[in-house]
Amino acid sequence: NRSMDPNSNRRRKDYRAKRSSLNLSRNEAFAAPDQPMKNASLLKKIVGMVFVLAISFGVAYFAHMYFTFHIAVNTASGRNSATSTKIASKQPISILILGVDQGIEGRHDQGNSDTLILATANPSKQTATMTSIPRDTLADIKGDPGNKYFMFRINSAYEVGGNKASVKTVSSLLNVPINYYVEVNMKGLKSLVDAVGGVDVNVPFSFSYDWCDFHKGKQHLNGRHAVAYVRMRKEDPRGDYGRQLRQRQVIQAVAKKAMSVNTITNYRKLVTIFNKYIKTNLTFNDMVALAFNYRGCMKNLKSNYIQGHDAWINGSSIQVASTAELQSKSNLIRKNLNLATETLNNEETRQNRLNTTINKVKWKDPNAFTNYQIFDQNSDTPESGSSNGSS
Secondary structure: HEEEEEOOOHHHHHHHHHHHHHOOOOOOOOOOHHHHHHHHHHHHHHHHHHHHHHHHHHHHHHHHHHHHHHHHHHHOOOOOOOHHHHHHHOOOEEEEEEEEEOOHHHOOOOOOEEEEEEEEEEEEOOOEEEEEEOOOOEOOOOOOOOOOOOOOEOOHHHHHHHHHHHHHHHHHOOOOOOOOEEEHHHHHHHHHHHOOEEEEEEOOEEEOOOOOOOOOOOEOHHHHHHHHHHOOOOOOOOHHHHHHHHHHHHHHHHHHHHOOOHHHHHHHHHHHHHHHHHOOOOOOOHHHHHHOOOHHHHHHEEEOOOOOEEEEEOOOOEOOOOOOHHHHHHHHHHHHHHOOOOOOOOHHHHHHHHHHHHHOOOOOOOOOOOOOOOOOOOOOOOOOOOOOOOO
């Protein structure tokens, strides 16, 4: 019997003293409190659920953005979503960028192409070119069934046949293949610039246009200011050539901002702009491939323009590019497309040759030509109604 054991009281006293020194209570050494365990477990579950939901919503959001933008771009291109062979195989490509003036200053007709820029990209060389073509450049207008605009300002090609006529006309002028086009309604430029959060440009000189003030140096432009910036011509000491420079500035700035992460959140605005203001034969997959495989080309970009000579032809002020100037730009573009140079032999060079030999046009004369004539197609006779000088 333990109660009769003389050592039992001693053992109980020793146990109580030991338990007191360890600060233990009944069963506490073998089980943690129930309530703290339950709270920690619940908290982990809530955090896990929030994390999963966040990822799910993020994936859904970007998937929606991807497919919505995918549909918008392919709607603008009128093609399926397949990547074109040239872009998929990383070959050199050329893209004609057209800025059309529909909806500007109350216009509701087909309009002209205020901006014509032929861009090329060569991913193997990591080089790109951007060649501006003045809107008043004399050219053989292709795609005009009635020959109404035979040998006239190049921007009229868009009026007679849209982007297809513009592509054919520029291709013939410079003897280069044009693979793609991007047509941007100038009315949509305002929305496009606003959608990317505005652009930064280096203003070459101070001026005011369309109630917008511009100061020499770096300036941030919103959509309305960007449109005014690229449209002003008369106050620029370089005329249309100065405007071309500003157009290239804005195009490059928009392209840079469009690739930024911040712009992704504005994809709905970009989708609306694509649907309403942009036409292109590039598919969504084409654009994705360009962004990944051709972006290095922009680090070695050569920006230039076709220099014309002032001329008065049948009372119209026109820029006539010499054969040497056209040949130089053709060589530059063909080289970046990995094409051998070829001697230009088109209607523009024929007109230049006839005016040089028959009318004694002097290309080094700084004064505007008053003796440049348009000769009949396929003949050496001046076109009916064509006369020397302005009228």
